[in-house]
Amino acid sequence: MSKLESLVYTNEKCIGCNKCINVCPAMGACTSVDVDGNERRISVNGTYCVSCGACMDACVHGAREFHDDTERFFADLKAGQKISLLLAPAFLANYPSQYGSVLGGLKQLGVNRIISVSFGANITTWGYLNYIKKYNYLGGISQPCPAVVRYIEDYTPDLLPKLFPVHSPMMCAAVYCRKELKITDRLAFISPCIAKKLEIDDPNNEGLVQYNVTFDHLMQYVREHRISGPNCKDEIEYGLGSICPTPGGLKENVYWFLGEDVAIRQIEGKKRMYEWLQNNSKRRHERPPLQARRYRRAYQNSRKTRVRGAREIGRWRSRRVAHGAREGR
Numbered sequence: 001m002s003k004l005e006s007l008v009y010t011n012e013k014c015i016g017c018n019k020c021i022n023v024c025p026a027m028g029a030c031t032s033v034d035v036d037g038n039e040r041r042i043s044v045n046g047t048y049c050v051s052c053g054a055c056m057d058a059c060v061h062g063a064r065e066f067h068d069d070t071e072r073f074f075a076d077l078k079a080g081q082k083i084s085l086l087l088a089p090a091f092l093a094n095y096p097s098q099y100g101s102v103l104g105g106l107k108q109l110g111v112n113r114i115i116s117v118s119f120g121a122n123i124t125t126w127g128y129l130n131y132i133k134k135y136n137y138l139g140g141i142s143q144p145c146p147a148v149v150r151y152i153e154d155y156t157p158d159l160l161p162k163l164f165p166v167h168s169p170m171m172c173a174a175v176y177c178r179k180e181l182k183i184t185d186r187l188a189f190i191s192p193c194i195a196k197k198l199e200i201d202d203p204n205n206e207g208l209v210q211y212n213v214t215f216d217h218l219m220q221y222v223r224e225h226r227i228s229g230p231n232c233k234d235e236i237e238y239g240l241g242s243i244c245p246t247p248g249g250l251k252e253n254v255y256w257f258l259g260e261d262v263a264i265r266q267i268e269g270k271k272r273m274y275e276w277l278q279n280n281s282k283r284r285h286e287r288p289p290l291q292a293r294r295y296r297r298a299y300q301n302s303r304k305t306r307v308r309g310a311r312e313i314g315r316w317r318s319r320r321v322a323h324g325a326r327e328g329r
């Protein structure tokens, strides 16, 4: 998909109320166009849109829609194409009562294997831990969200070197399927996210995944075509990766392994996220290099002090426990 075509688009229900413009983080993505001479609509310019979906939540007139690969997925399945699924763990959380029958129905239509992306999330966590420990890396930005990655590429490119060079859970799961499970089928991601299409189509990802099938469009298709089958579930046992899609899930995974001494900032909400990226980018320009080095040294020193402090407290606690035991408390 070229950058000129947008995943998100405006339909004929638009009344030009401008609510989408108010929430859009991408300058120039929402533009006013004249329709039939005197009507005004706010359309989406794909050159600037990062597919964050904020306007879809804001538009109460149902005037924003999006493209994904659901129709092509079902057409290819009917045509006999061999397809396996990468299933986002949020599918079970969003559709607990339909989860089994929908997967069963897809199996009946010819889907081969169904691999949980929770396992990919475990691999992603391993990638972050490895990188942090190996390079003693500070100040990185995690990158499972393709809208955030696209925003950095287009609006704050000076932050590009801060992105962790670790794949998202979806891509880690895809690599695992190809390399370890030797799955050669086409892969469809059952996805909660419009922007995943940007990641799937990114040439750097070498065509590992072929379809972004969003929950919304999948379930609409399932309802319209009455797709249902005997209960079925996804493959591969998984652990903490299953909490990755929840707010702060990756942070909790890293805390679990490295302890809560590591500093992780959790930034949620579309508005806060993009503002934080802008402010961070500005600060990097404003701070002279010498000051930046001093700041970094001061931070590292304060961290060492905190770690030393934590160790001291630990020793003090053990002494207290030993003392209590001697006193018979």
Ligand code: SF4
Pocket: 010, 013, 014, 015, 016, 017, 018, 019, 020, 021, 041, 042, 058, 059, 060, 061, 062, 063, 064
């Ligand atoms: S797309 Fe929706 S929010 Fe934006 S101007 Fe049209 S009706 Fe308003």
Ligand code: SF4
Pocket: 008, 020, 023, 024, 025, 026, 029, 030, 044, 048, 049, 050, 051, 052, 053, 054, 055, 056
């Ligand atoms: S999807 Fe996000 S970036 Fe694109 S027009 Fe809507 S609010 Fe703006």
